[in-house]
Amino acid sequence: MKRREILRCLMVFLPLLIYLYFAVMLELISNVPEQGKGVTSQTDTIQKTFFEKTNISYLQQTKAPDADFYWKPSLSERKKYGKFMSVCKEYQSKCLYENIVFTCENIKSIKLQEKIGHGVTKQAFLGLFEGAEVVVKMVTRHQKEARECLDGLPNRDRSDNLKRSKCFVFPTMKLMKEILLLHQLNHEGFLRLHGYCVRSEESESTDLSEHGVVAVFERGTSLSIEKLKGLSKEDKIRQSMHLISFFQYLANSPLGSLRVRDFKMDHFLMVNSTIKMIDLDDIDNLEPSCDAYSIESNTKRRSCEYNLTCEMGLCNGHNAKRNMERANELFFRHLLTPEFFPRKCFKMLEDINQRLRELSVNYHGVLRSLKKLLDSLVYLH
Structure with a gap:
């Protein structure tokens, strides 16, 4: 009898217990915030536009506040570059790295217009996306490195795709180096990388839907000595301050002290009134080696330029000095010529x-002096 009574009680109370269990679970679920709710609908309403207008140097983008990741510029950046525009609609990657918005998913949406520049290993093309201008860099068979390699192949190998593809490996590596450096360096003195696609070493075609490695950058205008001299006095000083800041960053970058080996005017552009470097494939962090000890004379000797001391076989500080030397020749002697300034300065x-x-390389000291000069110039006006 006792067992039957227990079973009867269970049959009576079991539905009640099940009801209470599900009631509690539903209450808990209803109180948990739905993290993804609203993100898709907000994202779907984002206009598929690239820039508010063409030639904006700093790509602006925002996402719904609840999105998995988003990038938010500082107040000064918002003032400088205007409202944010998103170009991540309909693409699963949705801005994986800060302002990187072109990937292999959407890079084919760029319409190539014409070739606007070239170097030893790469060509640059003007591209249009949603009415905005961008620059597309890629390796083609017309570039010197690839062309000389292809021309040097024996006739029997010229139709061999594997052997032809080897002619593109080194130039493609240089472009890949540029992409990777820009992922690790953060200064407005570098041309902004808007996106890239890496599929293979294949570079025969210029079709963006199949080309091996493609990089997309902001558009700038060419720079010349005449343009530097034509700037206003205030802008000459501001550009000088910007350049000092840039070379200070190179000297203390996350990758070490970087040297610009191929330092020439063609490797810089003017983007929204800011001088920017456009070619990074010849940048490295290698300080020159030196002999700290002379066996012949049994004495220590200096073998570094700029009167630097040889430390553990390296001329530490050489890269920073060489950058400043070249910058002075290329920029500062044109920007800070006394004849363009009042005699009181x-x-x-x-x-x-x-x-x-x-x-x-006392960058802070030079920057303070330039700021003082700018203040004096404004006061004189």
Whole structure:
């Protein structure tokens, strides 16, 4: 009898217990915030546009607040570059790395217009996306490195795709290096990378839907000595401050002290009134080696340029000095020429130019002097 009573009680109370269990679970579920809810609908309403207008140098993008990742510029950046625009609609990758919005999913949407530049290993093309101009870099068979390799193949190998593809490996590596460096370096002195696609080493075609490695950059205008000299006095000083900041960053980058080996005007552009470097494949962090000890004379000796001391077989500080030397020749002697400034500024200008001639790497000191010169110029006006 006792067992039957227990079973009867269970049959009575079991439905009640099941009801209470599901009631509690439903209450808990209803109180958990739905993290993804609303993101898709908000994302779907984003306009598929690239820039508010063409030639905006800094790609702006935002996502719904609840999205998995988003990038938000500082207040100064928002003021400088205007409202944010998103181009991530309909693509699963949705801006994986900050301002990287072109991937293999959508890079074919760029319409190539014409070739606008070339180097030893790469060609640059003007591209249009949603009415905005971008620059597309890729390796083609017309570039010197690839062309010489292809021309040097024996006739029997010229139709061999594997052997032909080897002619593109080194140039493609240079473009890949540029992409990877820009992922690790963060300064507005570098041309902004808007996206890239890496599929293979194949580079015969210029069709963006199948080309091996493609990189997309912001558009700029060519730079020349005449343009530097044509800037206003205030802009000459601002550009000088920007360049000092840039070379300070190179000297203290996350990758070590970087040297620009191929330092020439063609490797810089003007983007929204800012000088930017466009070619990074010849940048490295290798300080020159040196002999710290002379066996013949049994004495220590200096073998480094700029009177630097040889430390553990390296001329530490050489890269920073060489960058400043080349920057002075290429930029500062045109930007800070006394004849363009009021006579009352000559003393400050001479002090700054003296520091630059001495290849001073006291960047903060030079920046303070330039700021003081700019303040004086504004006061005189």
